[in-house]
Amino acid sequence: MSGEAVAGAVRMGTPGGRAVVVAAVLGSGMAMLDGTVVNVALRTIGEDLDASLAELQWVTNGYLLSLASLILIGGSLGDRFGRRRVFVWGTVGFALASLLCGLAPNPEVLIAARVLQGVGGALLTPGSLAMIQGAFVREDRAAAIGAWSGLGGIAAAIGPLLGGGLVEYASWRWIFLINLPLAVLTVVIARRSVPETRDPDASTHFDLAGAVLATAALGGTTYALIQWGGPLAPWAGVLAVVAGVGFLVAERRDPEPMLRLGIFRDRTFSAANAMTFLVYGALGSMLFFLTLQLQTVSGYGPLAAGLASLPITVCMLFLAAKGGELGARIGPRIPMTVGPLVMGAGTLLLLAVGEDVTYWRDVLPGVTVFGLGLALMVAPLTATVLAAAPDEHAGIASGVNNAVARAGTLLAVAALPVLVGLGGDEYADGGAFDAAYRSATMISAALLVLGGLLSWVTIRDRVLRED
Structure with a gap:
């Protein structure tokens, strides 16, 4: 199965359709997993490698920096050389960088390896979504994107759980080494079953x-x-x-x-990406601070801190695809407005997390409400971004949206500790971190509310229903 002869001909529910979704989910899920799994291990990494807060921020942000900076190149390379081919290149590179992360003897090597991981992620992440956009028939794309969003979101949400178990019962190094078998499986499925698609008018120039x-x-x-x-x-x-x-x-x-600025002339495309920046900045900072709060202030171990976010996984598993179907039926405006507002409400509920914490009372309500909002929003947002761009620019449109999402998280994780007065080794000081957590949580909630309001003002329902 290869070549443009099968482009746009795959249907949901067929073996070919399932193979495309599985390959895309495995690849992008591996990258998303590493974007969240590291949060649970940060405190242990800091103790094992004697790292400062700034170095721990770079462990997170080194990955996000190269990913956000190069993901546009990844999208355009996929359009030019073939989305499946570049996706496979990125998966192999990501696996090799993961091996280096797992063997890192000090913070400096780990940070450098994380930067290399981001390079691999920049190749495979836009390719995963562009493969779906190029392979499926138009009427099945929303459902395929919904399945991709839901299953991929599980990988991001399950990261703290998986990371916690590995850190507590094995070693933090295994959060990276586990990528190796996943990468092998991803490459095998992609090469055997995913049709190759590309943009015949894509740039031949490397920017x-x-x-x-x-x-x-x-x-x-x-x-x-x-x-x-x-x-x-x-x-x-x-x-x-x-x-x-x-x-x-x-x-x-x-x-x-590598970035055609004219793509931003579409109001819907620009507005959806601005909303992405706000929402993913809040999402990244909330997960970063909550995981450390549970370990530093509440006394949770890595596994317990990971298990705390399990309701997000459940919500994404059962409801994200439904969110995509809802957006296709009624339009994206309401899901993209209500979703962030619900996430903001869940974030405010997490202000109850402190030293004297009861999971059922203080953690479960907040993460559940947050997960419901996330499941409602993700697929309509992604489908809106792609629908607002021409089909032949699917790779670059996906790359822009992914770059914006990662840049939002990158800058939020970099800026919030400064804004809330956290520095040095204070991430291990319960009193100092608790005060910083509460301020950061309020800021994250405010960003989510702004994202919801922006969607209500700028997004129109016809962008999906016209298809």
Whole structure:
């Protein structure tokens, strides 16, 4: 099964359709898993490698930095060379970087390996969704994306559970080494069963200047936030501004840029990505702070802290595909408005998590409500972003949305500790961290409310129903 002859011909419920979804879910789920599983292990990694809070932030953000910076290249390479091919390249690279993470002897090597993981993730993540968009017939895409969102969301949500068990009963190193067999399975299924699709009009030019400037802009911003108050932080901030402006100029002048700025002329596409930035910033920061709060303040072990988020997994498993079907039937505006507002309510309920915590009273209600909102929102948001872009630009549209999501998480995790006055080794100080957690939770809830309001004002239902 290969080539453009089968592009756009796969149906849901068929063996070919199931194979495409499984391969896409395994690959993107592996990357999403690593985006959340590390949070549970951060405290143990810090103790084992004698890492500071700034180094632990870089363990998280090094991955997000390269992922967010290069994911646009990943999407455009998929459009040019074939989405399945680039997806397989990324999966293999991600697995090799995971091996290096598992063997890292110090924080510096672990951070470098996490950056390399992000490079692999930048290739496989946009390819996973673009494979679905290119392979399925138009009328089945919303359902396929819903299945992808739900099953992939499980990987992100189950990360703390899996990570907690591995950290507590084996070693934190296994949270990375477990990627190796998953990657082998992903490559086998993709090569055997996924049709190859590409954009015949895709760019033949590699936008090196754009990639370097995007990395410098995000990297400079991240460094300035994490190292706030340090002697190099102001210079990093200046570098970020200059590189950001340079990126926009370079993309406008380059005849074949990695990011076609014209794609943002569509109001729905731009609004959905702005909402993505807010919501995923809140999502990333909430998971980061909640996991550390449960271990540092509430006295949970890694496994218990991972189990605490299990209701999110359950909600995504049973309801995310339904959220996609609802968005296809009534339009995306209501799910994309109500979803973040419900997530915000769940986040506020998690303010009850403290030193004297009872799971059924203080944790379960908040994570359940949060999971319900997430399941309602994810598939309609993804489908809206792709529907707002031409089919031949599916790879770059997916890349933009993924880059925005990762950049939101990246900047939130970098900025919030600074905003709430947390630094040094205070992540291990229960009193200091508890106060910081409450401030960060309020900020996360505010971002979610803003995301919901933005959707209500800017998103129109016809974007999905016209298809």
